[in-house]
Amino acid sequence: MILVVEHRPDWARNFEQEASRISLALGNVAVQVHHIGSTAICHTKAKPVIDMLLEVDSLESLDRKSPSLEALGYEAKGEFGISGRRYFRLDDAMGRRTHQIHAFEAGSRNVIRHIAFRDYMRAHPSIAVEYGELKECLARNNPNDMEAYIDGKDAFVKEHERLALLWSQLSKRGQ
Numbered sequence: 001m002i003l004v005v006e007h008r009p010d011w012a013r014n015f016e017q018e019a020s021r022i023s024l025a026l027g028n029v030a031v032q033v034h035h036i037g038s039t040a041i042c043h044t045k046a047k048p049v050i051d052m053l054l055e056v057d058s059l060e061s062l063d064r065k066s067p068s069l070e071a072l073g074y075e076a077k078g079e080f081g082i083s084g085r086r087y088f089r090l091d092d093a094m095g096r097r098t099h100q101i102h103a104f105e106a107g108s109r110n111v112i113r114h115i116a117f118r119d120y121m122r123a124h125p126s127i128a129v130e131y132g133e134l135k136e137c138l139a140r141n142n143p144n145d146m147e148a149y150i151d152g153k154d155a156f157v158k159e160h161e162r163l164a165l166l167w168s169q170l171s172k173r174g175q
Contacts, residue, residue: 120164
């Protein structure tokens with residue numbers, strides 16, 4: 001069942017705790033761990049799964065350190081449909097997903113777009129609210145169909161990702 005809930009303040013603390021565990025496990029392979037996805041955006045509803053963006057020095061180095069993440073309980077899924085990514089997921093004792101790691105080489109296009117989208121949504125609360133309402137509606141209408149849920153968000157995400165990248169570039173020029 002797809003569950004979309006109101007923002008929870010403890011998500012930020014939960015991210016910080018998990019990011020520390022990951023950084024310790026990976027050592028200098030981890031360049032930076034970012035909180036991304038809807039749990040990182042205060043004004044939106046989200047599935048209660050902490051999305052993390054892990055920037056690494058190289059994917060090969062990360063592949064060699066995958067057993068360190070597996071020792072923390074993460075399941076390594078390889079690229080999992082996105083070229084240049086390594087995906088890891090963590091479930092609780094009941095089998096519910098609690099955390100996801102999307103790992104990319106530091107500074108890659110995927111890193112830039114994820115961070116731009118997060119920062120754009122944080123800076124535009126009304127759009128974040130609209131996004132949360134869309135997700136809540138999709139979850140209600142497709143409670144057991146993750147593909148329909150994802151497809152339903154696709155146009156919104158693509159349009160706002162495009163705007164986020166433009167906004168990010170303009171923000172950097174204005175500094």
